[in-house]
Amino acid sequence: MILNRRGVVLGSGALIAAGAAHARDDEGLSLTGRFVQGGHALGRTWPRALVFIDGESLTAASADGWFIIGFDRDAAGSVQIEARLDGRTARRTLDIARGQFPSTSVNGLPPSTVEPSDPELLARIQQEIVLKTEGFASRIDADHFRDGFDWPLEGFRVTSRWGSQRVLNGTPARPHYGIDLAAPQGTVIRAPAAGRVALAQPGLHFEGGLILIDHGQGLITAYLHQSRLDVAAGQDLRRGDPIGRVGMTGRATGPHLCWRMKWRDRNLDPSLLVKT
Incomplete structure (x- = not known):
């Protein structure tokens, strides 16, 4: 599609x-x-x-x-x-209707991105968890979600649906809480709705270049695997503002944007908010 x-x-x-x-x-x-x-x-x-x-x-x-x-x-x-x-x-x-969540397999990933064991790498991953947790804890007083969302890319191909049960290099993993949008390397990523940048961090082990946007009341969207970040934490965004570029950094086998959404501690499918 x-x-x-x-x-x-x-x-x-x-x-x-x-x-x-x-x-x-x-x-x-x-x-x-x-x-x-x-x-x-x-x-x-x-x-x-x-x-x-x-x-x-x-x-x-x-x-x-x-x-x-x-x-x-x-x-x-x-x-x-x-x-x-x-x-x-x-x-x-x-x-609440039941969702349909298929199983998908991803092979060819470096072993360190599936089952990391090196002590230094594990320590780095824990430090990155702290950064992400702080970003997802952002709570601005806003209701930027009220008019729905646009897709963050102008054109793309959906390569993995939200909620899929993942099998990585043959090992069952946690469900995939993102929707993967394949697009050429360097494609501009745009804010799908207004918000404030809660985190802008390049080079994370799993996510690569990562941006979190707070749209108000604990609704946070995440943009993974970016090759370039064009915004900074604390920056206010309007709908359509460029935030970064599609890449394949972190745990990725090809250029794409993994688009995620959380409301407080709940993982949501961001595509269901497109022009609600």
Whole structure:
């Protein structure tokens, strides 16, 4: 499947994103989005209301009343969303559809990127984990997700779907929490929505050149394997701003962009937010 940045099919194949869904409005709470494992709910409620997910307070609405929550790969079949403000309460229960996650094999990777054992390399990996954890902990007060996302590349071919069970050099690995977009080396990568750069780090062992963008309320997108980074941590971005270039750094066997998304500790499929 080949798509352009606006989601228009350039070659044969079906669009991978699940259809949009909309929950019946409750007074004070409106929900739309992709109600599927790996998907999300985009909500509107009272400004600055606390938002509870299955009874746990996890986020708060923006000054305009917008919020987002995510459903990870193993999300349960239903979830209750509740907004509370000054004694007012609105709640909805959503049915979450099961995702379809194929198994994919990747061979020819250097052994050190599959099962590293060198003590110095392991120490380096731990230091990089600290950097990434700090980046994913960014929480700017914004709702840049409210208008959906563009694809980060103008043209690409999807080579690995989000959530696939990975087998690396014949060894089963954790699921692939990214969608791989193949494009020529040096292709410009653009911010799919406004946000703030939470991390811009070249040369990571697994990710290579990595950028994290905070779009507000704990929604972070990640851009892996870049050959060049064109932004710095703390920089504010507009939709469409160039951030770097496609490469094959880190654990990669060819030039591509691995595009990832997290909402707090939940891994999400970023393609499901394209023009929600």
